[in-house]
Amino acid sequence: xxxxxxxxxxxxxxxxxRDAMEKRFIRVTRGSxxxxxxxxxxxxxxxxxxxxxxxxxxxxxxxxxxxxxxxxAATFGxxxxxxxxxxxxxxxxxxxxxxxxxxxxGWLHLKLVEKANEGSLAASRDMDQREGARSGVGAAIxxxxxxxSK
Numbered sequence: 135x136x137x138x139x140x141x142x143x144x145x146x147x148x149x150x151x152r153d154a155m156e157k158r159f160i161r162v163t164r165g166s167x168x169x170x171x172x173x174x175x176x177x178x179x180x181x182x183x184x185x186x187x188x189x190x191x192x193x194x195x196x197x198x199x200x201x202x203x204x205x206x207a208a209t210f211g212x213x214x215x216x217x218x219x220x221x222x223x224x225x226x227x228x229x230x231x232x233x234x235x236x237x238x239x240g241w242l243h244l245k246l247v248e249k250a251n252e253g254s255l256a257a258s259r260d261m262d263q264r265e266g267a268r269s270g271v272g273a274a275i276x277x278x279x280x281x282x283s284k
Contacts, residue, residue, distance in 0.1 A: 180206045196240040203236025204229045 183202035188194045211228030212221055 176206060176210060179209065194244075196237060196244060199240025199243065200233045200237040203232035203240075205232070207232030 180202050183205050184198050187198040187201050191198065207228035208225045209228075211224030211226075214221065214224050216224070
């Protein structure tokens with residue numbers, strides 16, 4: 135920071151202070167944008183790998199989530215700066231931590247999706263029994279009206 139008495143001219147003091155604050159603002163803003171881009175790339179890589187594994191394996195389970203987390207963390211460990219030995223350590227650590235963190239989170243996610251699907255299937259069956267088994271657009275409209283009236 136500049137001291138207020140560093141130059142005799144007040145205009146020059148205010149200009150120097152404004153320039154310093156603008157540089158600080160630009161530095162903070164650039165850091166926020168770069169952090170957001172990194173988070174977006176990490177998220178896109180994780181979900182892309184998760185969907186790729188689900189597509190190739192034909193099963194949507196916890197191992198897809200753990201594998202995607204492990205591969206994504208290992209990849210981001212590889213691109214961190216440092217020597218080759220340090221990067222190899224980061225890859226191994228990222229793979230282990232990615233799998234360790236994503237396995238329980240994936241299990242929890244799949245259980246929550248299961249519960250949500252059970253509730254919607256039960257509500258759908260109740261609507262079909264009440265109004266007769268209709269299919270197609272009419273049944274979809276009836277379900278929507280039933281959900282909106284609750």
